Structures are given as structure tokens and as C-alpha cells.
Amino acid sequence: MDTALRLLNEVGLEGLTLRTIARELDVKAPALYWHFKDKQALLDEMATEMYRRMVAGTALDPDDTWRERLLKANRGLRAALLGYRDGARVFSGSRFTGTEHAEQMEDVLRLLTAAGLTLAQAARATSTTYLYTLGFVTEEQGVQPLPGERREGYDMDERARLLADFPLAAAAGAEIFADYDRHYEEGLALLIAGIGAQYGID
Amino acid sequence: MDTALRLLNEVGLEGLTLRTIARELDVKAPALYWHFKDKQALLDEMATEMYRRMVAGTALDPDDTWRERLLKANRGLRAALLGYRDGARVFSGSRFTGTEHAEQMEDVLRLLTAAGLTLAQAARATSTTYLYTLGFVTEEQGVQPLPGERREGYDMDERARLLADFPLAAAAGAEIFADYDRHYEEGLALLIAGIGAQYGID
DNA sequence: AGTAGCACTTAACAGCGTTAAGGAGAGTGC
DNA sequence: GCACTCTCCTTAACGCTGTTAAGTGCTACT
Numbered sequence: 001m002d003t004a005l006r007l008l009n010e011v012g013l014e015g016l017t018l019r020t021i022a023r024e025l026d027v028k029a030p031a032l033y034w035h036f037k038d039k040q041a042l043l044d045e046m047a048t049e050m051y052r053r054m055v056a057g058t059a060l061d062p063d064d065t066w067r068e069r070l071l072k073a074n075r076g077l078r079a080a081l082l083g084y085r086d087g088a089r090v091f092s093g094s095r096f097t098g099t100e101h102a103e104q105m106e107d108v109l110r111l112l113t114a115a116g117l118t119l120a121q122a123a124r125a126t127s128t129t130y131l132y133t134l135g136f137v138t139e140e141q142g143v144q145p146l147p148g149e150r151r152e153g154y155d156m157d158e159r160a161r162l163l164a165d166f167p168l169a170a171a172a173g174a175e176i177f178a179d180y181d182r183h184y185e186e187g188l189a190l191l192i193a194g195i196g197a198q199y200g201i202d
Numbered sequence: 203m204d205t206a207l208r209l210l211n212e213v214g215l216e217g218l219t220l221r222t223i224a225r226e227l228d229v230k231a232p233a234l235y236w237h238f239k240d241k242q243a244l245l246d247e248m249a250t251e252m253y254r255r256m257v258a259g260t261a262l263d264p265d266d267t268w269r270e271r272l273l274k275a276n277r278g279l280r281a282a283l284l285g286y287r288d289g290a291r292v293f294s295g296s297r298f299t300g301t302e303h304a305e306q307m308e309d310v311l312r313l314l315t316a317a318g319l320t321l322a323q324a325a326r327a328t329s330t331t332y333l334y335t336l337g338f339v340t341e342e343q344g345v346q347p348l349p350g351e352r353r354e355g356y357d358m359d360e361r362a363r364l365l366a367d368f369p370l371a372a373a374a375g376a377e378i379f380a381d382y383d384r385h386y387e388e389g390l391a392l393l394i395a396g397i398g399a400q401y402g403i404d
Numbered sequence: 405a406g407t408a409g410c411a412c413t414t415a416a417c418a419g420c421g422t423t424a425a426g427g428a429g430a431g432t433g434c
Numbered sequence: 435g436c437a438c439t440c441t442c443c444t445t446a447a448c449g450c451t452g453t454t455a456a457g458t459g460c461t462a463c464t
Contacts (some may be wrong), residue, residue: 005415018422031421095207105370106371109371131338138337172311172329175326189400191330194392194394194395197396220453
């Protein structure tokens with residue numbers, strides 16, 4: 001897992017072949033089949049390990065308000081996904097192998113229901129923020145594989161030229177394809193404001 | 203494009219090989235390279251065509267309120283993505299080839315700014331709802347490739363057994379992995395409520 | 405009649421995930 | 435001390451993938 005995750009950051013999801021991983025481990029590719037049923041099982045395990053490291057790296061306070069908790073949990077998730085090239089795609093294409101993820105979820109749901117939400121509302125709130133975060137980072141990593149790098153084909157000047165006939169869309173694009181940190185926060189704030197308003201809690 | 207999109211629904215993104223498409227067209231695989239630079243260019247064109255059909259299939263009223271417009275546009279997007287197996291993954295892994303998509307975007311932005319939002323706010327509102335919808339459908343299609351079908355490995359009974367120690371998470375899961383239509387609407391409503399509240403418009 | 409360009413074929417390449425068969429080495433039971 | 439079992443790996447191969455190179459008819463124009 002350690003080798004696979006390190007390699008993921010170097011070569012990306014597309015370059016992450018069984019032969020590459022095996023070579024890094026001084027082993028031949030079929031040897032991996034002793035440890036994993038197939039490549040998907042390996043990716044599942046990678047996603048689970050990413051999640052484990054995320055939980056370990058996110059400090060959660062039991063006295064968080066529901067707003068604080070949703071903010072922290074989702075920021076933590078985004079940070080974890082951004083820590084790996086194609087992190088969001090690996091994540092959303094895989095399933096967790098254990099039940100550890102349920103632990104944090106249980107905790108969040110307990111906190112949200114204690115704050116006055118019904119279970120259904122709490123589930124909707126966590127799920128919606130989760131899906132937003134995942135969608136956001138997926139797009140973000142499509143443009144910016146690792147913080148600092150930029151994928152080719154996203155030339156903003158050319159985009160501006162092409163969209164000359166659509167001034168609002170052109171200006172909005174400049175807005176959208178830059179400063180991801182701030183824009184993520186704004187979107188998340190919208191969602192949390194919506195939860196408060198719609199479910200009548202603060 | 204027509205053949206490729208039809209085939210996508212039959213065999214899924216994984217089964218959509220150049221040889222399959224070529225066979226369906228009574229042609230050999232390398233012939234496709236006369237028309238497309240590479241497979242990604244073909245996928246980009248497929249995504250663009252999906253978008254075109256979406257626009258054609260979504261009735262937009264110029265007198266929509268901003269809430270109606272955001273609802274319609276995102277429902278239309280979800281419906282379009284659900285119309286193709288792995289639609290969301292094709293979509294988020296590709297880039298539009300033309301500038302047609304800017305037209306609808308321009309329209310939405312004009313409507314939102316006319317309703318009292320700044321351009322930055324309008325961009326944030328559209329982008330956040332878009333990313334939510336994309337994230338939602340990506341997960342939805344991971345469980346349910348086409349409406350009616352269900353991917354294997356999502357046995358709710360077994361899930362309930364595994365999560366016996368986490369009653370809230372178990373109950374929330376039953377909530378989350380079913381009735382996608384309703385849950386999508388609820389999440390979208392949360393977001394739109396948040397936009398109204400945060401930006402002080404109705 | 406000759407030339408240019410279009411749309412295609414055949415052949416091949418390296419690389420992919422995966423399977424089958426077998427082998428070295430440690431540990432256990434008699 | 436020998437046989438057996440289990441673990442972890444290797445070698446060889448399979449069918450498949452996207453992609454390139456080279457060549458082949460066909461149409462249209464000069």
C-alpha cells in the first residue's frame with residue numbers, strides 16, 4: 001500500500017500498472033495476485049488506506065458544533081484527496097474494504113442528530129457535502145493534478161479568445177479555474193448555510 | 203458519435219473499445235484515427251454530443267426565476283447523465299470540443315446576475331450546483347449503472363450486518379443507497395436554499 | 405492522363421490485466 | 435530424517451488494448 005500510494009503520486013492513476021508496482025517492490029507482477037484478488041481489490045485497499053490516513057490527520061473535537069464538524073470533515077477529506085494525484089478518482093471508483101469508515105460516520109451522525117437534525121436530515125447533510133467535495137476535487141484534479149502542477153490544454157488565454165462572444169461565461173471561467181481553495185470554501189459555506197436554513201437549526 | 207453513444211449504453215465505458223466501435227461501423231479500428239486524433243478526442247466529442255442533446259431536451263423559460271433555472275438546469279444535467287451508462291464518468295473525464303456549452307452558461311449567468319447576484323456569486327452558484335450534480339450522479343451510477351439495474355457487491359443486507367456496531371451509519375446507508383431521485387432533489391434544495399440565504403436574495 | 409486528397413485496410417508494436425504451472429524455502433508431524 | 439503442507443514467488447503465456455506505419459483503392463480536379 002505504501003509503495004502503491006507513493007507511486008500513484010509519481011505516475012498517476014493511468015501509469016499505475018501492476019508491473020510498475022511490482023518492479024518497485026523487486027517482484028514480478030503476478031506475485032501481486034497472491035495478495036490481491038485483482039487490480040480493483042488493490043485500488044479498494046488504496047482508497048481505504050487513504051481514508052485511514054485522512055482520519056489520522058484530521059483532528060476532531062467532540063464539542064464541535066455541527067457546522068464546525070461538517071467544515072472540518074469535508075476540508076479534511078479534500079486535503080486527503082489532494083494529497084494524491086488522481087486521489088478523487090481513485091476514491092470514487094473504489095469501495096472501502098473494512099468498516100472503519102463507519103466509525104467516523106457514526107460520530108458525525110451522532111453529533112448532527114444531537115444538534116437537532118433528524119437522522120434522515122443528518123444523512124442528507126453529510127452525503128450532500130461529501131458529494132460536493134468529491135465532485136469539486138475531481139474537477140480540480142482534472143485541471144491541477146498535484147498542487148502547483150497544471151495539466152496541459154487549460155490555457156486560459158485561449159479560452160478567453162474562444163469565449164469572446166460570451167463575456168459572462170468567459171469572466172466566470174477565469175473565476176472558476178483559479179483559486180480553488182477559496183472557491184471550495186465558498187461552495188461549502190453555501191451548502192452549510194442551506195442546511196441551517198432548510199432544517200431550521202443554527 | 204451516434205454509434206459510440208448507443209454502444210456506450212450496451213457495454214459501458216470499460217467495454218467501449220475502438221475495435222468495438224469500429225466493428226459496429228463495419229470498419230477496422232485504425233480507420234477511426236482518420237476522424238479522431240486519439241481515443242480521448244473521441245470521448246471529448248461524445249461528452250460534447252451528450253451536452254448538445256441535453257440542451258435540446260431541456261426546456262428553458264427566459265422568465266424563470268433564478269431558483270427555477272438552477273433547478274431545471276441541474277435536473278436536466280442529471281437526466282442527461284443518467285441517460286448513458288457511465289455518463290457522469292465520461293462527462294467529468296472529458297472536455298467540450300466547441301463553445302456551444304458557453305451559450306447556456308451565458309444565459310444562466312445573465313439570469314442570475316439580473317436576479318441580483320454579482321458575477322462572482324453567480325459563478326459560484328452555478329459551479330457549486332454543477333459539481334454537486336456531477337458528484338451525485340457519479341456515485342449513483344457506481345451503484346446503479348442504468349436505471350433499474352444494480353451493480354453487484356451492493357448487498358444491503360450484508361452491509362447492515364457488517365455495520366451492526368454503528369446503528370446510525372447503518373440506518374443512514376439504507377437512506378443513502380436508495381431512492382436517488384428524492385435524495386438528489388433534497389440535496390439540490392439544500393444548495394439552493396443556501397444560495398438564497400448566503401447571498402440574500404429570493 | 406496525371407495528380408491530389410480522402411477514407412480506408414493490413415500488419416505490427418508495446419503494453420496491459422490476468423491465468424496456469426511450477427519451484428524454493430520454512431515449519432510441522434511422525 | 436523424511437514427507438508433507440503452506441507461503442510467496444517466478445516463468446511463460448494468453449487475449450486484449452490503444453496506436454503507428456505503410457500501402458490501397460476511389461473520387462475529383464487540372
